Amino acid sequence: MKKPVKDTPVKRARGRPRDLAAKETILRAARALLDEGGPGAVTMEAVATRAGVGKPTVYRWWPDRHAVVMAALMSATPSTGSPAPSGATAIEALRGQLREIAMRFASPTGRHITSMLAAADAESELARAFRGHFVLARRAEGRAILERGIAAGEFRSDVDIEIVLDELYGAVFFRLLLGHASLDVAFVDRLVRQAITGMSASA
Amino acid sequence: MKKPVKDTPVKRARGRPRDLAAKETILRAARALLDEGGPGAVTMEAVATRAGVGKPTVYRWWPDRHAVVMAALMSATPSTGSPAPSGATAIEALRGQLREIAMRFASPTGRHITSMLAAADAESELARAFRGHFVLARRAEGRAILERGIAAGEFRSDVDIEIVLDELYGAVFFRLLLGHASLDVAFVDRLVRQAITGMSASA
Amino acid sequence: MKKPVKDTPVKRARGRPRDLAAKETILRAARALLDEGGPGAVTMEAVATRAGVGKPTVYRWWPDRHAVVMAALMSATPSTGSPAPSGATAIEALRGQLREIAMRFASPTGRHITSMLAAADAESELARAFRGHFVLARRAEGRAILERGIAAGEFRSDVDIEIVLDELYGAVFFRLLLGHASLDVAFVDRLVRQAITGMSASA
Amino acid sequence: MKKPVKDTPVKRARGRPRDLAAKETILRAARALLDEGGPGAVTMEAVATRAGVGKPTVYRWWPDRHAVVMAALMSATPSTGSPAPSGATAIEALRGQLREIAMRFASPTGRHITSMLAAADAESELARAFRGHFVLARRAEGRAILERGIAAGEFRSDVDIEIVLDELYGAVFFRLLLGHASLDVAFVDRLVRQAITGMSASA
């Protein structure tokens, strides 16, 4: 019997439930506008019109323009790229993941994501989710790879994992942000190699 | 004859010359607004009012809002922090410079700069200047330090210099952008150490 | 057998009957809002919330906002003020009724009623009822008084009754509408006197 | 010499002067909308769009929707109808003016004016101007006619002028407001006759 226990109160709202289809339609419209004209084109009015939805409905789901853009970006991109190539060595897995990131972000959409990352001022719930979705989840994935590499003897046991992660992912986003050099496969390969090698003359 | 020699062809305009003091006043006003309310508070109208200046005067100096914010930020910060500590070893010089950067950017203003870096979409002249002023100049400084270190035998001669620079500066801005971990002296020291050590188990 | 004759075909509906108490509650809420903030404050949402009622319930009883305001006003005011002072002369009765009207309408609620009178654009059923309730019923009462006065010899037999009625009630509402002069007892008395006297120099 | 005296400070504003042509264009647009769809069609957005003007420009001239409608109505109608027929007798002049009013107001526009009269809640400057423009100016004109009539011996010298004015103009607006009877020439003629005759049986 399940009824008497009632461990999950099921959260029965009183009024008409929100239309989840509308939410999806709105995100789709926002995404389309984003592709066509960049973040600047994603205005609340354009989104609402395009989605065939009233403006207040958009505001019922997200508090402001910013949040809609973030949600649209998130809804379009899976958090983790490919399933981590577990069969390979840690180095290969790392290289594979960084290549995937570099490739994915070297696009207008990638620039938009970076812009939103930088513009997300506050410690809002959504900003946190956004950072997690696009960056920190992959960074955590990388941490697992590093730990695997250490366990397998590919990397030294005293590697400063958090620092290495910041080095690797930081370098990729640095090139994206500054645009001073290309963001391609060759770059990623050199990046991994250098992080492994280090600079020490004593080696 | 009207001024035939004119050793400095200063381009004497016909009418009233531009008021150079106004430019400074405007930048000061923009900076004050930036400190008080972030980049969002730096509206052209607020800047003009605050500076006691007409809006067209602002537009005479900068093409748009964005440019004013960038100029205000740039006017407040010297391009290179302290004169590079040339007496020290390259490692110490690197550590010193990175500490200086981390300290300077771990502030609201630092966040604003990063926001502007990300928002500067196009390859505009001013965006280039902005990136150069705040990041690439220091990165070039870092390159000189690395080259000095290689010459001095502190670093291996086959170090991938450009990659190392992206690793180091990228890691700092990555923490700034994501806010997932602290940006302090200890971080910088670990960062430099790890970049030197590398991850290789064979060492 | 249950009710074979059914003398009153009561039209028993199938489902749950309407809650008559809700209607009263709604009107009470509308009236309260009217007093507090004027007709503009009587929004459907405010009425429903205040009455603790769903919006559709309000719409089940009245077709739109307008109708609710009218109904609220009507529910608060009896159609005829005091029982016509039949013992008095026609002149006194007339004066008494006009005084009562002037007094009752010289109030915020009176202004609201006049506003609704003017705003009631169409020949809707409810607009007709509203005009009847607040004005035409009293005008009809006045007609009876005039006829009594003629029969009693107080007024000439060739008095243009409809015109006189418009003169008298019109004058009152004119002052209310324009606000160019006070609407008090003295005014009513002068009004009645002048209507009786006329302007003719030949008298 | 005019300069040194400076009796009229000329009201030299500092910035760009307001565009009077824009004001006219806006009023023209509002008038057109009013004719086409009544007061409800005169929305700020429609007015601005129709006039080819930004919404803030409309708000620069009038504080809200209401004021625009009033201004539009006023701009379309001359305050006084025809130049008072001074050659005629006072009675004829009175009849002529009342006929003109009745004719002019027995139209959709007339209804709109009456609506606005009733809706103009506050003692705002514009509401006062509106009442003056459409009603009180003509009432004042009527007062002059009455005084002329008294001086000429057409009316008794002890006529209660203010009351008579309210009777006459009030009756016209009463019919307009209530719509219980026609508002035509015959009505006006009967109205004037009755106001002159009075009701007194003693006459």
Add this chain to the structure above:
DNA sequence: GGATAATCGAGACGGTACGTCGCGTCTTCAT
């Protein structure tokens, strides 16, 4: 007594208009 049906409170929905704010340009007078 169980099915049927209209009502109830609640509140989300597609809309429309509100009044405000900021953009970047234009127009005025004074310097």
Add this chain to the structure above:
DNA sequence: ATGAAGACGCGACGTACCGTCTCGATTATCC
């Protein structure tokens, strides 16, 4: 010609209500 002042056309903002709809729950009549 440049300065300040500020109005201009434009367009997006976020809010308030409109009148309709969709829920689950409630209350009545009908079979």
